[in-house]
Structure formats: structure tokens, C-alpha cells
């Protein structure tokens with residue numbers, strides 16, 4: 202187990218050869234992502250430089266390990282990964298060296314040593330159908346979560362399974378899976394949704410916590426607004442094609458080759474709030490829509506039950522030119538379909554996995 206009490210983040214970064222210039226560049230980018238004014242960059246830099254190692258306990262329940270993969274996968278050490286390393290982990294099912302009694306003893310020791318101050322990160326959903334569906338060292342996920350959350354300063358629900366129930370909760374939810382927020386009701390719970398979540402988002406949440414000692418502003422689903430405040434569609438570089446009614450109809454037609462909008466191929470970007478379109482993946486290399494595939498909506502609640510990945514949910518399947526005119530007339534960020542459909546109709550359509558047509562737009566606009 203790492204020593205959690207010595208060394209600042211600045212020490213860690215310097216030991217790993219991060220230059221002052223590189224560090225400030227990171228602080229500027231992080232402040233920008235967190236929607237902080239430029240004047241906050243020196244504050245962020247000073248706070249991160251002097252930040253002590255916070256104690257973090259990471260629990261994994263019904264999950265696929267994709268969230269941990271996402272956060273730790275890096276071929277070269279980046280500032281993000283170094284910050285992630287810096288927080289260290291008193292306990293992490295997947296990453297820790299210790300096992301068996303030693304591992305559980307480490308969790309208990311960390312809980313005692315930093316009572317009321319440690320951050321609890323959880324990935325995976327919690328099965329309530331039967332305590333035996335998922336256990337660690339013979340103890341049910343529910344019991345471990347309740348015990349560990351009791352002494353935490355805050356809980357980060359990492360990934361859509363912990364945030365919303367995710368794949369285990371998908372219909373028919375055989376294990377009775379629930380989200381962290383369904384269990385932990387007396388502590389701040391911050392949902393970092395995504396399947397998996399973007400690594401830099403968790404880094405940003407941690408940077409905010411280390412800098413201000415508070416959690417960032419959250420949206421209606423308890424997600425940090427800085428990263429989940431705008432839809433994929435609002436920031437998508439293919440949006441101009443959408444607005445002009447230029448859509449790919451298949452993955453290999455002329456429209457696809459020209460990079461036209463993937464809405465008709467099932468893109469859920471208009472209903473999905475995440476930072477993929479700006480932060481991208483693999484250290485800013487690309488993101489799904491840029492590689493030619495529509496957004497699956499993975500950061501939204503119950504996205505597994507929101508229809509087939511390739512079914513266009515709210516796509517106007519009638520006359521595209523009429524569709525485009527709705528977008529222009531409405532002039533709102535959600536785009537033509539969402540603009541023309543009242544909220545109730547759209548929500549119901551999503552729930553029923555049904556397609557919304559141009560006729561529906563006319564009925565409800």
C-alpha cells in the first residue's frame with residue numbers, strides 16, 4: 202500500500218519529470234474544461250502543487266472492470282495518470298497487490314486512519330435481489346458499501362453501472378441491481394457516468410476536490426456540469442451536416458464517406474450529455490463519432506434499455522428538408538427533432554424505443 206501521508210502532488214509530478222511549463226499547461230486545460238475563468242489558473246496550480254495525498258478507497262461491485270481499464274490505461278505517463286497515481290489507493294480490488302485478509306485489513310485500516318476524510322470511489326451496481334449474487338470476502342456488496350460509505354467525505358460513482366445501474370440493471374434486471382445513489386443517501390454522491398467514463402473527467406473532478414476541497418457543481422443526475430453540461434450533439438463537429446439535413450444512410454454510403462451526420466444510423470448524441478466531443482478519447486486522439494460510429498448514449502440513465510444502438514430514436518424519417526426547416530425555425534441546441542417535439546412526446550418515444558416521424562413533429566410543434 203502506498204504511503205498516503207507524505208509528499209504533495211507537486212513533489213510527485215517533479216519526481217516524475219513533469220516540467221513547470223507542462224504542469225501549467227495542464228492546469229490551464231483543466232481550468233478551461235471545468236469552466237473556470239483564466240484568473241483561476243494560478244489558484245488551481247498552487248492548490249494542486251501543494252495538495253496532499255487524499256485517501257481513496259475504491260470498491261468494485263457488479264462491473265466489467267472497464268472503468269478501471271479506462272482510468273489506468275495509458276502507454277506513457279501523462280499528467281492525468283500521475284494525478285491519478287498521486288491520489289493513490291488504499292484499497293482497490295483490481296489493482297491492489299494484497300489479497301484475502303490482508304486486502305480487507307487494508308480497507309479497514311484506511312477507513313480508521315482517515316475517518317470522515319477519505320474519498321470513496323465505486324464502480325459497478327449493487328445487487329439487492331439476493332446478497333449472495335455478488336460478494337467480496339464473503340460480505341455482500343450492499344454491506345461493504347454501507348460500511349465504507351459511512352466514513353467517507355464523499356462518494357464518486359464511477360461509470361454508468363455505479364451511477365445508474367448500468368448493464369446489470371438492464372431489463373429484466375435479474376439481480377435487482379441499483380445505483381450507488383439508491384443506497385447512499387446521506388453523503389454527497391457524484392456520478393461520473395459513461396461506459397466507461399472519460400479518464401480526464403475523473404481527473405477533473407479530483408483536481409476540483411484537491412483545489413477547492415469541495416465537489417463541483419452537479420446537474421440533475423449528480424454529474425459534474427463542467428463535463429456533462431452540454432450534449433454530444435451541441436459540440437459535435439458533424440452538426441453542420443445535421444443542420445443542413447445531410448445524413449449518412451448506411452455506414453459505407455457516400456454520406457458516410459463525406460462525414461455527414463450519423464443521426465439516421467442511430468446516433469444518440471442529441472440526448473446524451475458527456476464531454477466526448479470536446480475532450481475526446483485516448484489522450485485526445487479521437488472519439489466514436491469521429492471514427493464513424495454514432496454515440497450510444499452511454500452516459501445517460503438506462504441507456505441499455507433505450508432501444509437498439511442502430512435504431513434512430515427521434516429521427517424524423519419523413520422528409521429531411523422539412524426536418525431541417527424545424528431546426529432552423531426552432532434555433533435551439535437540441536436540434537430539429539427535439540426542437541419540434543414537446544418534452545413529453547420525446548421522453549415517451551425514448552422510453553418506448555419508438556421512432557418519431559415528421560408527422561409527430563407537426564402534431565406537437
Ligand code: SF4
Pocket residue numbers: 433434435437438439440441443461462463464468469470471490495496
Ligand atoms: S446526431 Fe450524432 S453525428 Fe449527428 S450531429 Fe448530432 S451528435 Fe453528431
Ligand code: SF4
Pocket residue numbers: 395396433473474475477488489490495496497498499500
Ligand atoms: S460518444 Fe456517446 S456512447 Fe461514445 S463514449 Fe461518448 S457518450 Fe458514450
